[in-house]
Amino acid sequence: MTPRLAILATHPVQYFVPVFRGLATCPEWDARVFLGCLHGVDASSLDPDFGLRFAWDCDLLSGYAHTPLTRSPLAALSGWRGALAAPGACLRLLRWKPDAVLIFAYSPAFITVVSLLLALRGVPILLRADTSDEAFDRSPWKERLRDALLKLYYARCSRFYPIGTDSLRHYLRLGVPRERLETVLYAVDTSVIQPDPPDRILPPPPPSAPLRLGYVGKFTPVKDPLILAEALRRLDPALRDRLRLEAAGDGPLLGDCRQAIEALLPGRSQFHGFLNQSALPAFYRGVDLLILPSIRGEVWGLVVNEALSLGARVLVSDRVGCRHDLVTDSGAGWVFHAGDPASLADALREALASWPWPRAPRPVPEPRALVDAVRRYRQAEPPAPRERRSSERP
Numbered sequence: 001m002t003p004r005l006a007i008l009a010t011h012p013v014q015y016f017v018p019v020f021r022g023l024a025t026c027p028e029w030d031a032r033v034f035l036g037c038l039h040g041v042d043a044s045s046l047d048p049d050f051g052l053r054f055a056w057d058c059d060l061l062s063g064y065a066h067t068p069l070t071r072s073p074l075a076a077l078s079g080w081r082g083a084l085a086a087p088g089a090c091l092r093l094l095r096w097k098p099d100a101v102l103i104f105a106y107s108p109a110f111i112t113v114v115s116l117l118l119a120l121r122g123v124p125i126l127l128r129a130d131t132s133d134e135a136f137d138r139s140p141w142k143e144r145l146r147d148a149l150l151k152l153y154y155a156r157c158s159r160f161y162p163i164g165t166d167s168l169r170h171y172l173r174l175g176v177p178r179e180r181l182e183t184v185l186y187a188v189d190t191s192v193i194q195p196d197p198p199d200r201i202l203p204p205p206p207p208s209a210p211l212r213l214g215y216v217g218k219f220t221p222v223k224d225p226l227i228l229a230e231a232l233r234r235l236d237p238a239l240r241d242r243l244r245l246e247a248a249g250d251g252p253l254l255g256d257c258r259q260a261i262e263a264l265l266p267g268r269s270q271f272h273g274f275l276n277q278s279a280l281p282a283f284y285r286g287v288d289l290l291i292l293p294s295i296r297g298e299v300w301g302l303v304v305n306e307a308l309s310l311g312a313r314v315l316v317s318d319r320v321g322c323r324h325d326l327v328t329d330s331g332a333g334w335v336f337h338a339g340d341p342a343s344l345a346d347a348l349r350e351a352l353a354s355w356p357w358p359r360a361p362r363p364v365p366e367p368r369a370l371v372d373a374v375r376r377y378r379q380a381e382p383p384a385p386r387e388r389r390s391s392e393r394p
């Protein structure tokens with residue numbers, strides 16, 4: 001009898017869906033995805049940072065077996081409401097009798113409680129989480145409390161898939177044995193973004209061509225979009241004249257950012273608002289240098305994957321997790337000090353000094369890598385399938 005792999009996630013995150021589909025085709029497992037909710041599937045989904053209701057315009061539910069565990073909105077999976085919903089969801093998942101569970105993230109509370117209950121029942125937990133020691137600033141006592149709780153949680157997990165260098169360092173610092181770790185870099189849905197082929201190298205534009213800056217993301221304080229205007233203000237007018245900006249996204253800081261940028265780049269900036277997945281490839285092809293200035297919370301930065309795969313270079317803050325794996329020493333771009341407009345201005349000067357440059361797509365991680373890693377776990381540690389009746393259904 002084929003062992004069963006349950007996959008637990010808060011909702012069908014567009015970047016996880018290729019992994020769901022890949023695992024569904026693996027002969028080693030009978031896989032089923034259990035979703036806390038269906039956020040992003042229809043237009044009733046509310047994103048508090050974007051401040052709008054939306055649905056992703058890509059297919060999120062086909063190609064894999066799935067079971068929604070609640071009818072709640074995404075926000076209800078956090079805090080006490082999520083914790084209260086977890087026991088019933090866990091029982092429903094256990095009725096499927098999984099031989100292992102792959103978990104995407106250890107939070108919110110709904111996921112935390114479900115995964116701990118599964119571990120207490122002896123189900124092996126495979127953890128794929130956005131872990132980092134650099135993405136957030138914490139007080140010493142909060143850091144010690146977090147470390148203590150995570151050590152207890154990690155002790156219940158059988159296998160870990162760090163998303164990158166920073167994630168790997170986090171697990172090692174907290175005592176996870178090296179042999180239980182397999183780094184698999186974060187990947188985007190290449191069926192939507194459709195990276196340019198590696199040999200699609202375009203010659204540099206004319207020296208008179210402007211350097212087209214790009215910003216993609218939420219206009220919120222943690223993303224720090226206003227630093228773009230502060231850095232531009234530090235450039236000589238002659239250098240600013242060589243720049244234009246394309247921005248995509250929404251959020252509470254959009255109006256302030258637009259006003260400040262338009263004053264510094266008159267007639268040379270465009271704010272597109274929220275762009276859905278299918279519109280992003282054309283956006284990236286219209287920029288030369290993507291800027292991701294986040295000051296906290298950016299454990300990876302998937303927009304960097306997307307931009308690099310379509311030939312743009314990147315300029316990221318030193319709080320963006322993927323800088324270790326995709327940017328530093330790769331020739332793909334520059335890193336500046338988060339929250340420091342002078343440092344960002346210096347990086348822009350350096351970029352302008354080397355502009356124009358050829359447009360060449362960079363190799364980026366593939367979703368299949370995580371699928372292959374989970375297959376290796378199955379081959380190395382084959383579970384004994386639990387007895388179940390052929391009539392059982394999730």
